[in-house]
Amino acid sequence: MHKTKVSIIGGGNVAHHLIYRFQTAGISISHVYVRSYAAQNDLAEQFNIEVMNVPESIDDDSDILIIAVNDDSISDLKISTTDKLVVHTSGNVSLNTLNNISENIGVFYPLQSLRSDNFDDERIEIPFLIEASNNKSLRKLEDLSGSIGSDFIQADEDTRRLIHLAAVFAHNFTNHMWSISDQLLNKEKISFEIIKPLILNSIAQLRDRSPLELQTGPALRKDSNTMQSHLHLLKESEDWTVLYKIISESIKKTHHD
Amino acid sequence: MHKTKVSIIGGGNVAHHLIYRFQTAGISISHVYVRSYAAQNDLAEQFNIEVMNVPESIDDDSDILIIAVNDDSISDLKISTTDKLVVHTSGNVSLNTLNNISENIGVFYPLQSLRSDNFDDERIEIPFLIEASNNKSLRKLEDLSGSIGSDFIQADEDTRRLIHLAAVFAHNFTNHMWSISDQLLNKEKISFEIIKPLILNSIAQLRDRSPLELQTGPALRKDSNTMQSHLHLLKESEDWTVLYKIISESIKKTHHD
Incomplete structure (x- = not known):
């Protein structure tokens, strides 16, 4: 052969x-x-x-x-x-x-x-x-x-491009969220290690459920007190404030519209 | 005792x-x-x-x-x-x-x-x-x-709130990115399973490097051809188009300013 x-x-x-x-x-x-x-x-x-x-x-x-x-x-x-x-x-x-x-x-x-x-x-x-x-x-x-x-x-080409786009959201954009998280913690000299168990658990949960089912957080709960206090903490960064608002809006829209 | x-x-x-x-x-x-x-x-x-x-x-x-x-x-x-x-x-x-x-x-x-x-x-x-x-x-x-x-x-209270905010980026927002990825793939009946090795690998890499060092993707490379083709694929969703643009801008700003 x-x-x-x-x-x-x-x-x-x-x-x-x-x-x-x-x-x-x-x-x-x-x-x-x-x-x-x-x-x-x-x-x-x-x-x-x-x-x-x-x-x-x-x-x-x-x-x-x-x-x-x-x-x-x-x-x-x-x-x-x-x-x-x-x-x-x-x-x-x-x-x-x-x-x-x-x-x-x-x-x-x-x-x-x-x-x-x-x-x-x-x-x-x-x-x-x-x-x-x-x-x-x-x-x-x-x-x-x-x-x-x-x-x-x-x-085919269209499908490959779509999957590549899905990978950008799942991988590159996700990594950027971790990076912002890391930079927020660095301001108070807190190690990103404290967040890692949360990240590991969120991946582990994907074994049994879709990310749509697994969504949690203040935006999903429409917990405006917590969101206000978060925006107050972000007030020095216009860039992250915009991201926080837009991603929170998108979560609300996805889960409540 | x-x-x-x-x-x-x-x-x-x-x-x-x-x-x-x-x-x-x-x-x-x-x-x-x-x-x-x-x-x-x-x-x-x-x-x-x-x-x-x-x-x-x-x-x-x-x-x-x-x-x-x-x-x-x-x-x-x-x-x-x-x-x-x-x-x-x-x-x-x-x-x-x-x-x-x-x-x-x-x-x-x-x-x-x-x-x-x-x-x-x-x-x-x-x-x-x-x-x-x-x-x-x-x-x-x-x-x-x-x-x-x-x-x-x-x-203390301020630190706890900051860590909670960092957790929202690292966990809730990350999960929403996965959820958008999943929904994009669903349009073509492709299972999210195809993306999971990429997610598992991105977590594994966090063992040795910070997310800032690990950033990749078209926004980091300023690959405008790829980004244009992605935006074309997103044209039916105003919500995801805005997210794509704003997160890409934030990646560029973080890594090139």
């Missing part, structure tokens, strides 16, 4: 996690290509593999070429190949961007916040959103995802 | 968790008082204890009386006692509200989102914010917290 071989273009956060997981799963990596000399050395050393400069024509023995570079750099790549499956790993870039590179193209987007310094943390689950120009390519991406133990869902 | 005995007024979420943890830690519960007959039966059955109506004068053999009723009901309680330590469990009610009840008063506020249906989940950590009218009472509350395995910090 033919075993899948992959090649990867890119040496950033996504490339680190993919190379590590492919190596761990015994998937052979034909070539890794990067643009900078520094990235070349870093990757060669970390993963004990040969790393090369991006060529114009990719005719190595891999079945799947994974482009894991910045969103904006994908369309700048001047590469071509024969009938190899070529995929990018972006949440927001159209599949069609790859039209000139190969006849078999796809998207293999990891829905996770990946940092190159924690690529070997195996507790991090990485679900993939996949899309392809034909069914045979789609099956290849499903297999690739499965072979590194990841869940996947098929998602 | 005299072992501490507690009594509790209230049969709601906080009372459930406290009774369970006191019983588990071998702290004896002298009396539990509630106002409604239904709560009386429920508690008596769940914890195999005698539950009584709230009397006017509390002269039982407990050392500490814990008032775990709604914020607004605390000042309505027409009770008195001798020199027993009387504490309430609210994040937003002043210590002075208890002035007429006893000479020894305090606050024993659990900084956690507690539901009566998960009172026996021992994985839930409950840090306490404590305050008291004198040092002897403060020591009693520290001991009480320690004996059920909880962390505590001493916090």
Whole structure:
């Protein structure tokens, strides 16, 4: 039986996690290509593999070429190949961007916040959103995802963008709320540690219930005394006052309209 | 050595968790008082204890009386006692509200989102914010917290209110972000499960870094193409469009000003 071989273009956060997981799963990596000399050395050393400069024509023995570079750099790549499956790993870039590179193209987007310094943390689950120009390519991406133990869902461009937007609310905006919380506590030299059990518990509760069911707090209870006292504490920060009011209004609207 | 005995007024979420943890830690519960007959039966059955109506004068053999009723009901309680330590469990009610009840008063506020249906989940950590009218009472509350395995910090009224505000950002507002994320996905019948690994990872990363360091996303990167495409997806919801813009602006301001 033919075993899948992959090649990867890119040496950033996504490339680190993919190379590590492919190596761990015994998937052979034909070539890794990067643009900078520094990235070349870093990757060669970390993963004990040969790393090369991006060529114009990719005719190595891999079945799947994974482009894991910045969103904006994908369309700048001047590469071509024969009938190899070529995929990018972006949440927001159209599949069609790859039209000139190969006849078999796809998207293999990891829905996770990946940092190159924690690529070997195996507790991090990485679900993939996949899309392809034909069914045979789609099956290849499903297999690739499965072979590194990841869940996947098929998602066309509009769906992928919607899920990316949902991830911005669930991850980036949530993190900003924690960051404001941390900064409020810092004013009184109180450690964010005191809040962490509350955060851990709120995640744990998501196992059994939806966030809509789990909503609590003064805005939900329409507890205007508490909200007034909070706004008084925020009076020196116009920015956070606006956020407090608008998010509270949105909670009221969601749960009482 | 005299072992501490507690009594509790209230049969709601906080009372459930406290009774369970006191019983588990071998702290004896002298009396539990509630106002409604239904709560009386429920508690008596769940914890195999005698539950009584709230009397006017509390002269039982407990050392500490814990008032775990709604914020607004605390000042309505027409009770008195001798020199027993009387504490309430609210994040937003002043210590002075208890002035007429006893000479020894305090606050024993659990900084956690507690539901009566998960009172026996021992994985839930409950840090306490404590305050008291004198040092002897403060020591009693520290001991009480320690004996059920909880962390505590001493916090006067202003500090307690600030921490409560920080908790609203970290917990209630965060949950609302998850809820919007869930509702966006529901539009396309996609399960929130796909987003959960991202949420779990974001919490795990808080072990080593502050949320300020961990911020990512299009607003941080000032990626206006992605933000435009997100706003286009949100165009049918004025409410979420406003939230998206204001939170994104706040992220930019925090990280780039």
